[in-house]
Amino acid sequence: MKLKEFAKQVGLSPTTVSRALSGYPEVSETTRARVAEAAVRLGYSPNVNAVRLKTGRAGAIGVVMGRAGEFHFAEFMAGMAERLVAEEADILVIPMADPNHEDEMQLYRRLVESRRVDAIIVHSPKPNDERIALLHELGMPFLVHGRSAIDVPHAWLDIDNEAAIQRATSHLIDLGHRRIAMINGRPGATYALHRETGFRRALQIHGIEPDPQLMASGNFTDELGFRFARSFLEQPNPPTAFVAGSMMTALGVYRAARSLGLQIGRDVSVIAHDDVFPYLTADNMVPSLSATRSSMRAAGTRCADLVLQLLSGRSPLEIHELWPVELILRESTGPARQSTS
């Protein structure tokens, strides 16, 4: 049913009906009620595409999905969904064909040109992230999930990775660990750098020299967790503790330790970062996993909220949120055993 037809049914002009439904003030309360009732009864709802054309709003916020198909993604989006379900806004997932840099910039450029989204959420930025510069230049509202050092005004939400990992590492040191390995995330991303900084700082405060042989980085997969942990543990002077970048990495570390007959929490300590997944909980691992913890889902919800604020005119410069991260100690961390050294 079209507006024109519907308006005729109600006995009003399209103008008034449109206003009544959009909540404009210049329509009497009685008429509004009548229109609202009729809309429900006759099942009228405005054609989205017409509205979008006229208003210029896309009614959707975009999220670019890399090929990696990261498992964080679903949780983040579920979080966004929680906030957006009440709004008229959709989540538009933009497939990225190729991790090729040139193509990626083109993708963002086309996305902006095509006006399919009102705003974009940028994930895992690098310290000097060209996407941010581009979006700023193109005048597209956007929110960065993570942080970038780039000198361009932008809204962001991030968790305090540095403090989290520093605290986790310090805790391991307090337990007597001196050789601590770190399995970090994708090199290049700011969060990975922050974590490394936190790690190094903790060591430095306690006068421990970081050992490059005990630091690795890569995607958050069980395989890499296993491989790195295993190779570290097979070194002549193995680590007694691990700081792992994700739950998947931690799984790999657990397996590596076990495969060498080491008991976690006694022979080797492990702390991982937990983004809180409903399907894989640190508390239920055996032994339960000590973790720096911050809900990916909550971040998604808040990011959606902030994007909406951005769209209703709030300045990006005012939108900077740094979330603290909990450290939850469980069984996977224990005092360092007498080492061979």
Next chain:
Amino acid sequence: MKLKEFAKQVGLSPTTVSRALSGYPEVSETTRARVAEAAVRLGYSPNVNAVRLKTGRAGAIGVVMGRAGEFHFAEFMAGMAERLVAEEADILVIPMADPNHEDEMQLYRRLVESRRVDAIIVHSPKPNDERIALLHELGMPFLVHGRSAIDVPHAWLDIDNEAAIQRATSHLIDLGHRRIAMINGRPGATYALHRETGFRRALQIHGIEPDPQLMASGNFTDELGFRFARSFLEQPNPPTAFVAGSMMTALGVYRAARSLGLQIGRDVSVIAHDDVFPYLTADNMVPSLSATRSSMRAAGTRCADLVLQLLSGRSPLEIHELWPVELILRESTGPARQSTS
């Protein structure tokens, strides 16, 4: 830049330009080339909302995301993305606020009415799935990922869960296992029923009576895998083998077995269904996990493809794909040990 303006620049009418860009036949090849070149040079691209309004096409296919934030989801979408990146089609993720039944139907109804999507992909259908009936009734093109017994014509793509699990179970039986436990997926979903059927059939063929005490179902989480496996293993007459519904479930089973000092592949055998995740691979588990294997990502790609076919007029009745499932044997399955029986 608008069409009118752009057309003027090129020295043609909007009509011709529009046709040239859309590949209509009644425009000369030289003109088309000229227009295409100018479009790139001047950075013209049609306003999506105008196109959508005029053509009536939304240019997006919808996927309803439940609150569970399932980890399969990201992989499936990544797969869709692979196919859709070449098209003009977007993926619209529709957040579902509430698992409440009434609300869910309302959500689908509103989604259809709002014309935001050209087609919908329905996940994890039940044998008698009202969403399918509703979408059919409303005349919205849709594809079911999974299967339903409902008596309404519809397109679907599914993997052969029944055959897969039957084969897996048979293999365990061939290895001498007689007490086999099954940890299935969400009760109610067709795939879970199919798996149960496959499981029962394998037992039946070999004259084994299924033991309800060894069958459980629930979400695909590590926690449930652990809890069920553990409780089964603590029974007086424990199972010697497990059929697990997912990788996460398998993780739980592994932990349960280990926590009881049982060695997987020797004391207890495990086969799980593997949807092929880049971040958690069966091959890298310790011991490596035997699995029925079918790529979620490939399914996503193919579903996207089939939806596009649906939209270009192919009949839903012709679109039924049942994918065979590989069985890959690794270290987690071995001969049944002499049991106490």
Next chain:
DNA sequence: ACAAATAACCAAACCGTTTTCAATTTTAGA
């Protein structure tokens, strides 16, 4: 060389809303 067919292009109508601007009715003020 001329009619008919074909190729290439264009003007204008239309998609279904929102919104500007003007018209009408109601209320308030004197």
Next chain:
DNA sequence: TCTAAAATTGAAAACGGTTTGGTTATTTGT
């Protein structure tokens, strides 16, 4: 009671494309 102001309502012009139904060149057939 009459006028000015305020409250409601409507007509019509966008929004930016696509597509119908011509119109004008260009071939083709004889």
